[in-house]
Amino acid sequence: MNTSSVCKPAYSQEPAEIAKALHADLKLGLSTQEASTLLAKHGLNELASTPSVPAWRRILAQFQDPLIYLLLVAIAIALVAWGVEGWVGYPIDAIVIAIVVFMNGALGYLEEAKARDAVAALSKMTEATSGVMRNGHLTRLPSAQLVRGDVLVLTEGDSVGADARLYQASSLRIQEASLTGESESVLKDIAALPLSAALGDQVNMVFKGTAVVQGSGRAIVTATGMTTEMGAVAKLLTATPEEPTPLEKEIRHIGRLLGIGVVVISILVVSIILLISDIRNTSDVVSVLLFGVALAVAAVPEGLPAILSVVLALGVRRMAKRNAIIKKLSSVEALGATTVIATDKTGTLTRAEMTITHIVTASGQTRVTGVGYAPHGEIKTDNKVLSSGALLTEQTALLMYGCLAGNATLRQLKGEWQIQGDPTEAAFLVAERKLGVTDARIKRFVRTHEIAFTSARKMMSTLQIDHDLHDAQILITKGAPDVLLALCSRIQVGTQISALDDARRSQILDQINALSDAALRTLAVTFRPLAKDENQSTGTEPTMLAEHKAARNLERDLVWVGMVGMMDPPREEATIAIGEAHRAGIRVIMITGDHPRTAARIATDLGISKAGQTALSGVELDALNDQAFLQAVQETSVYARVSPSHKLRIVAALQADGQIVAMTGDGVNDAPALKAANIGVAMGITGTEVTKEAAKVILADDNFATIVDAVREGRSLFDNIRKFLRYLLSSNMGEVLTVFLGVVGAGVIGLNVANGGNGGKGGSDALVLPLLATQILWLNLITDSWPALAMGIDPPTDDVMARKPRHIKDRVVGLHMWAGVFEIGLVIAIVALLTMDMYLPGGLIAPVGGTGETANARTAGFTTLVIAHLFQCFNSRSETSSAFKNLFVNPWLWGAVAFSVILQIAVVHVPFLNLAFGTTPLTLDQWLTCLGMASLVLVYSEVRKLILRLMLSKKPQHQR
Numbered sequence: 001m002n003t004s005s006v007c008k009p010a011y012s013q014e015p016a017e018i019a020k021a022l023h024a025d026l027k028l029g030l031s032t033q034e035a036s037t038l039l040a041k042h043g044l045n046e047l048a049s050t051p052s053v054p055a056w057r058r059i060l061a062q063f064q065d066p067l068i069y070l071l072l073v074a075i076a077i078a079l080v081a082w083g084v085e086g087w088v089g090y091p092i093d094a095i096v097i098a099i100v101v102f103m104n105g106a107l108g109y110l111e112e113a114k115a116r117d118a119v120a121a122l123s124k125m126t127e128a129t130s131g132v133m134r135n136g137h138l139t140r141l142p143s144a145q146l147v148r149g150d151v152l153v154l155t156e157g158d159s160v161g162a163d164a165r166l167y168q169a170s171s172l173r174i175q176e177a178s179l180t181g182e183s184e185s186v187l188k189d190i191a192a193l194p195l196s197a198a199l200g201d202q203v204n205m206v207f208k209g210t211a212v213v214q215g216s217g218r219a220i221v222t223a224t225g226m227t228t229e230m231g232a233v234a235k236l237l238t239a240t241p242e243e244p245t246p247l248e249k250e251i252r253h254i255g256r257l258l259g260i261g262v263v264v265i266s267i268l269v270v271s272i273i274l275l276i277s278d279i280r281n282t283s284d285v286v287s288v289l290l291f292g293v294a295l296a297v298a299a300v301p302e303g304l305p306a307i308l309s310v311v312l313a314l315g316v317r318r319m320a321k322r323n324a325i326i327k328k329l330s331s332v333e334a335l336g337a338t339t340v341i342a343t344d345k346t347g348t349l350t351r352a353e354m355t356i357t358h359i360v361t362a363s364g365q366t367r368v369t370g371v372g373y374a375p376h377g378e379i380k381t382d383n384k385v386l387s388s389g390a391l392l393t394e395q396t397a398l399l400m401y402g403c404l405a406g407n408a409t410l411r412q413l414k415g416e417w418q419i420q421g422d423p424t425e426a427a428f429l430v431a432e433r434k435l436g437v438t439d440a441r442i443k444r445f446v447r448t449h450e451i452a453f454t455s456a457r458k459m460m461s462t463l464q465i466d467h468d469l470h471d472a473q474i475l476i477t478k479g480a481p482d483v484l485l486a487l488c489s490r491i492q493v494g495t496q497i498s499a500l501d502d503a504r505r506s507q508i509l510d511q512i513n514a515l516s517d518a519a520l521r522t523l524a525v526t527f528r529p530l531a532k533d534e535n536q537s538t539g540t541e542p543t544m545l546a547e548h549k550a551a552r553n554l555e556r557d558l559v560w561v562g563m564v565g566m567m568d569p570p571r572e573e574a575t576i577a578i579g580e581a582h583r584a585g586i587r588v589i590m591i592t593g594d595h596p597r598t599a600a601r602i603a604t605d606l607g608i609s610k611a612g613q614t615a616l617s618g619v620e621l622d623a624l625n626d627q628a629f630l631q632a633v634q635e636t637s638v639y640a641r642v643s644p645s646h647k648l649r650i651v652a653a654l655q656a657d658g659q660i661v662a663m664t665g666d667g668v669n670d671a672p673a674l675k676a677a678n679i680g681v682a683m684g685i686t687g688t689e690v691t692k693e694a695a696k697v698i699l700a701d702d703n704f705a706t707i708v709d710a711v712r713e714g715r716s717l718f719d720n721i722r723k724f725l726r727y728l729l730s731s732n733m734g735e736v737l738t739v740f741l742g743v744v745g746a747g748v749i750g751l752n753v754a755n756g757g758n759g760g761k762g763g764s765d766a767l768v769l770p771l772l773a774t775q776i777l778w779l780n781l782i783t784d785s786w787p788a789l790a791m792g793i794d795p796p797t798d799d800v801m802a803r804k805p806r807h808i809k810d811r812v813v814g815l816h817m818w819a820g821v822f823e824i825g826l827v828i829a830i831v832a833l834l835t836m837d838m839y840l841p842g843g844l845i846a847p848v849g850g851t852g853e854t855a856n857a858r859t860a861g862f863t864t865l866v867i868a869h870l871f872q873c874f875n876s877r878s879e880t881s882s883a884f885k886n887l888f889v890n891p892w893l894w895g896a897v898a899f900s901v902i903l904q905i906a907v908v909h910v911p912f913l914n915l916a917f918g919t920t921p922l923t924l925d926q927w928l929t930c931l932g933m934a935s936l937v938l939v940y941s942e943v944r945k946l947i948l949r950l951m952l953s954k955k956p957q958h959q960r
Contacts, residue, residue, distance in 0.1 A: 010222040011193045011202045015167035018220055024149035026167060026220060029133025038147035045146040045162055045208075045224035047234045062105035069259065071101050074296050078773070084285070092916070096777050130161035133218075150221040156407075156421060158212040163228040164219035166190045166204050171215035171407070171452040171460065173422050174206055177346045179229060180593040184354075184521070185213045185422055187453060199229065199643070200593065214407060214422040215452070233644050233671060250812040251308065254725075262299045266292045269740060299736050301728040301780060308721070311792030315717045322709050323701040325684065331696040334679050336714020337660050338586055339805045341707060342651060342673070344665040345592035345599060348683060348704055349606055350568040354423040356431040357569075358520065360511050361394035361562030362493040362504075368431055371569035373410065373417040375433035386435075390494030397492060398562045400441045401525045402428035405462050405478035407450075424523070427566050444468050451554070458483045461555055463530070473530040475554050481512045481524035481563045488526055488560040497559055512563065519601030520565030526558035567598070570606050577705035578607050584711060585804030587659075589637045590615075591647050591673075596640035603638040615640040621649070629653055647673035660805070664699075664707065665691060681707060708801075715800040717792075718812075724788040725813055726821065727876035731784050731869045733825025735776055738832045738865065742770025749833055750843030751854060768854060770836060772918045775862050782903055783866045786896035787873040794877060794890050820879070820944075827940050828868045831933045836861035838929065849925060859908060859919045860926055866904045867934035870897050875941040880948045883938065 010018055019026050023034075030038075063072075078094035128143040131153035138153055143161030146152075152164050154172065166172070166188055173185040180200045189203045206219050208228040225231055270292040279285060315332040319325075326332055346352050353372040358365060359379065366386055370377020379386045379395065386392050408421030410429040419426035432438050445464040453460035459479025466474050477484060485508055491500045515522045534553065578588050590603050596615040603609040615638040624632060633653040639646070647663075651673045654661045663670070663677035674680030675694040682695035683702040692698055699706050742751060751768050813821075837843035839850035839857035850856045873893065874883040888894070907913045909921050922930070 009195065009197075010163075010165040011197055011205050012195050013165070014192055015165055015190070015220055018165055018222060019149075022149035022220070022222075024151070024220060026151060026218075027133075028136040029151040030147070030149050031135050035134065035145070035147050035150065038149065039145060042147060043225060044144045046144050047231055048226050059105065059109055062109050063101065068101060068105075069255070071097050071300060074300065075101075077292065077296065092774055096774070128159050128161060131155065131158065146221055146224055148221050148224060152206070152219045152221060154206065154212050154217045154219065156212055156214055156216065160206045160208060160210045160212065162208050162221045163223035164206050164221045166206060166217055166219045168219075169215065169217040172212070172217040173214040175211045175213045175423075176200075176207065177352070177593075179207055179210060179233075184424070184594075188215075188217060189454070200641070214425070253811065254813055258300055262296045265299065265736070265740075266295050269295060269743075273743070295736065295739055299732060301732050301784075304725075304728055307724060307728075307785060307788050307792060310789055311717065311720065311724070314793060315713055319710055319713055322706060322713075323684075323699060323703065324706050324710050325698040325700055326696070327698065328696050331679055332710070332714050332717055334660070334714065335662060335697070335707075335710045336712075336716070336718045336800075337805055338662045338679060338711055338714070340587045340589065340654050340659045340661045341581060342589050342591055342647075342654070342661055342663045342677070343704065344670055345590055345594055345602060346568065347666050347702065348664055349574045349590065350570050350602060352423075352568060354427045354521075354566050355569045356427045356564045356566045358515060358565035359395050359398060359431070359562060360515070360564070361391065361398055362491055362560075363389070363391040363394055365511075366391070366395060368434065370434060373419055373426060373430055375410075375417065375430050377434045379431070379435055393494050394492055394562060396435060396437050397527075398525050398564070399428060399432040399435055400437060400445075401476045401527055401561060402478055402523070402564065403432050403438075403441060404445055404447065404464055405460055405476045405525065424521070424566065428564075431564070448473070453479070457555075459555065463554075469529075473534075475528045475530055475558075477526045477528075477555055477558060478523060481508075481522050484524040484526050484558065485509070485512075485560065487556060488558045490558075491560040492562075500560060508560065508563075515563070515565035516597075518565065519595075519597045520567050521598075522563055522565055524563040525561045527561060528554075528556075528558050530554070567601070570602055571704060573703060573705040575606050577708040580708045580801060581711070582607070584708075584715075584801040586711065587637070589639070589650075591639045591642055591650060593642060594640055596638075599638050599640035609637045613638070618642040618646050621646055630657065633657065644670075644672050648676055651676050658807075662707065664704070666702070712801055716796045718806070719796065719800065720792045720794050722812060722817075723794060723876050723878075724791040726817060726879075727791060727869075727873050728784060728788055729813065729817075729821045730824040730872055730876065731828070732780065733821050734828030734832070734865065734868065735771065735779060737825055737829035738861070739769065739771055739776075741829055742833055742836070743768075745833070746770075748844060749837040750840035751836065751857070770833065770858060771862060771865075772858070774917050775858075775919075778907060778917060779862075779865060779869065783900040784869055786899055787870065787893060790890060790892040790896040791873060791877065793892060817879075823944070824872065824875070824937065824941065827937055828865065828872070831868060831936050832861045832865045835864040835930060835933045839926070848929070849923070851920070853920075855918060856920045856922075859922060860930055862919065863904060863908060863922065863927070864930040864933050866900070867930055868937045870900060871934055871938040872941070873897065875938065875945075878945075880945050880952065882942060882945060 015026060018024075024030060075094045075097050078091050078097070082088075082091040082094065129140050130143045130146060132139055132141050132146065133151040133153060134141075143159070146162045150162070152161065154160065160174065167190055169188045169190050172188040174188060175185045186200075186203060188206065191204060193202065193204060205222075206217075207230065208224075209230045223229075223231075226234065270288055273288050274285075279288070312332055316326040319332060343349055351372050355371050356368050358367060364381060366379050366381045368377060368379050381391060386395065403425075406422070406425030406428060408419055408423075408425035408429060410417065410419050410426055410433070412418075417430075419429075429438075432441065444467050446467070447462050447464055449463040451461040457479070459477050461475055461477040464474050464476060465471050477487075485505065488500055490497050491504055492498075512522060581588050588608050590599060590606075590608055592599050594602075596617050599615040600609070600613065603615070604611050604613070616632060616636045617639075618641045621629065621632070621639070621642065629649070630653050633650055634657060639650060642650075647670065651661050651663055655676075655678070660679075661677045662679040662681055663673050664681040664683075665671070665674055666683035670682075671691045671694040674682060674691060679697060680695035681697045681699060682691040684692070684698045684700040685702045697710065742749070745751075746768055751770060811817075834845065836857040837845045838848045839852070839860050840854070841847055841852055850860065871883075873896075874887070877883065878885070907917050908919050914920060
């Protein structure tokens with residue numbers, strides 16, 4: 001990276017050496033032919049993008065889920081059984097399951113396609129161009145056509161097209177926040193540097209993807225495409241594995257459990273039946289295989305993948321309305337499980353707008369209100385607006401002179417205040433407007449000369465004609481306070497100029513230290529009236545003066561006006577969001593490339609860390625071994641002067657500590673850590689394309705507070721997922737136990753073929769199923785799915801942000817829930833089988849009516865199961881709260897229940913549905929019996945919850 005053909009880093013070589021090695025000309029640049037040859041040899045100056053995933057692979061990805069695998073196995077078994085029967089009729093079971101699988105895949109594909117389209121809309125940008133010397137002429141070309149050896153011509157407002165070594169620079173400042181995380185622009189120099197200079201210290205280099213905010217320069221291109229520093233970050237991003245979300249892990253875990261359970265139970269039960277039954281022909285074998293299919297279908301909640309996709313999709317749409325674009329559905333829930341938010345500083349927690357906050361002159365200090373580039377605010381002293389006196393005179397002069405010694409511009413376009421140039425210089429323009437003296441300054445002064453800022457002098461000067469002083473010339477100098485103070489012999493006090501004695505000098509030094517200790521960037525302003533013979537030029541067009549002449553003759557015997565303290569202010573909404581995150585038990589840490597003291601101050605102001613806590617720098621991190629690094633990550637909340645690899649290591653250490661990490665950022669330097677984090681959150685406005693590609697969530701408004709909204713949505717979503725999982729699993733457990741116990745205890749409840757049996761099929765010893773496979777599919781896909789879907793949008797039952805995040809080892813369905821699922825499932829099975837027994841002769845209960853045929857009794861048991869499931873959907877809304885609490889807060893749930901009841905009435909009383917699902921019409925008495933038996937599930941659940949609440953009330957508060 002950034003190397004010429006002689007293998008030494010470009011920043012350590014002289015430009016002439018590099019030009020010789022690359023066969024380039026620093027004056028004329030490359031010829032068109034030379035550039036074309038190099039372009040053909042090395043390729044376009046572009047980053048290698050992630051290959052586009054074909055549509056067919058995105059479609060297949062929707063079916064890579066353990067539950068889907070189980071459904072595909074069920075389809076295969078149903079088709080085999082259909083074939084064994086001689087391909088008679090239609091394989092209804094296989095067709096219905098296949099439709100469900102297809103609908104689930106289509107839904108997931110369409111929702112993720114919408115997210116991709118939204119990301120693409122955010123990513124549209126105009127083609128970047130660069131000023132280049134070709135054939136001795138300045139031309140402007142697409143940056144993608146740059147090659148090594150090209151001469152870049154940099155001007156204010158340009159985007160740097162490639163990594164290049166500077167050989168000319170005039171007040172050149174580059175904004176490198178997207179690469180290094182440093183909020184302040186970097187002043188560039190052309191001198192060669194020693195080996196091993198850190199990236200942020202390579203001031204004689206310019207880097208691809210950064211921006212020129214001030215000045216001009218020329219540089220020879222040393223690296224393009226993937227060999228640039230930005231390319232190095234892109235390579236690191238490619239090598240970074242993507243972490244699955246907690247929900248994805250949980251659904252896989254549930255799928256594995258269900259899969260193992262289905263296989264084991266089905267094989268075991270089918271084997272036992274084959275051993276103990278009198279199998280006489282192929283039809284008997286088919287009946288046993290169909291039983292195995294029925295058992296598998298009963299165990300697997302076929303509607304779960306589709307319901308989960310719909311609920312997540314609804315969450316995605318709600319977040320889109322709040323300016324958060326979710327690229328992956330499961331990321332919504334994962335945000336709710338977040339335990340740590342690791343965030344960048346510049347532009348994410350701060351406004352990326354340098355703002356003057358304090359002004360210090362001889363007569364006192366003022367505070368400047370308002371933040372950002374909008375000139376809304378006041379200059380106050382002792383909580384009163386500055387309006388008159390010596391202090392006003394001094395501070396007016398300071399802000400006027402500070403604006404004159406700069407080249408930035410501030411203007412309002414379509415209601416938005418925008419700057420062009422260095423943000424530090426723009427801060428003076430904003431503060432001056434707050435004081436209301438901008439027009440007076442423009443009328444009073446005319447610039448004639450400029451002495452450029454250099455890192456050696458740490459100052460810049462301009463020469464101005466002052467119309468208020470009979471067109472006298474005045475030198476105005478702005479720069480580092482300690483440097484300028486050494487050049488001052490006088491001080492402005494009100495309208496007078498006084499000698500700068502030792503007491504005053506000592507006082508100013510104390511003020512400099514006080515502002516620096518407050519993590520403010522300080523700049524001083526001085527001036528000196530010029531004698532008529534000090535500058536012989538009488539022209540009024542601004543020109544550049546030679547540095548050595550200014551140093552010897554002009555920048556001396558200066559008058560101290562004062563100094564300012566400035567900072568990149570925190571976002572107000574970020575402070576509120578961080579407080580809300582802490583209330584929710586989420587730790588917020590700052591990871592930035594900025595100065596440690598500045599980072600610590602911002603973190604304190606935002607509430608990330610306590611006053612007095614320091615930031616840990618990248619150099620300090622490098623000195624730690626793995627154990628010490630892990631310890632530091634557990635204790636430290638602010639990291640400064642860090643590289644992309646540091647960010648990646650911090651995220652990895654947090655994850656190793658069991659944390660679920662959401663990483664936010666906007667620069668290229670954030671991308672690898674975003675990809676490695678459990679949830680990567682990119683800024684949609686200021687974020688780079690590399691960052692957006694790596695992230696799972698994109699904030700369309702760049703607002704940190706939107707993350708907290710996403711966390712709240714994620715937690716509510718997780719609660720609702722638990723609700724409908726509790727409902728679906730307990731319902732399916734009821735079906736499994738109904739089928740299993742119905743077969744095992746067929747003789748006990750009178751379920752035998754002599755009473756009409758399995759649709760009249762088979763002999764007297766043929767297997768009789770308490771439920772048919774189509775009836776189980778109806779339960780799982782029709783009557784169960786609608787209430788489950790409605791539970792997915794259930795309103796929160798409590799303040800979800802008032803509790804800590806769930807532990808990473810906590811299961812969505814833990815042992816306690818599994819125990820409840822089995823318990824309720826057993827109750828559901830018992831009431832269903834007892835209902836069947838009531839309409840069959842020879843069972844435990846004397847017949848109470850009906851036809852006495854198995855089909856009629858099975859229909860009653862089937863209907864009791866449906867109604868019991870509907871009661872259970874209200875029970876499942878909470879593990880401990882009564883079903884009657886907040887009973888009517890979710891109208892969608894009541895609508896789903898009503899719809900399911902209508903569907904069940906149809907399947908019992910519509911003739912063609914009777915034929916398809918093996919049902920017979922029920923009398924009113926039978927319907928009432930089914931309703932009464934099903935209500936026992938509600939009664940049992942209410943008693944169970946009451947006992948749980950009593951047990952919970954006896955536990956100490958910290959154990960609940």
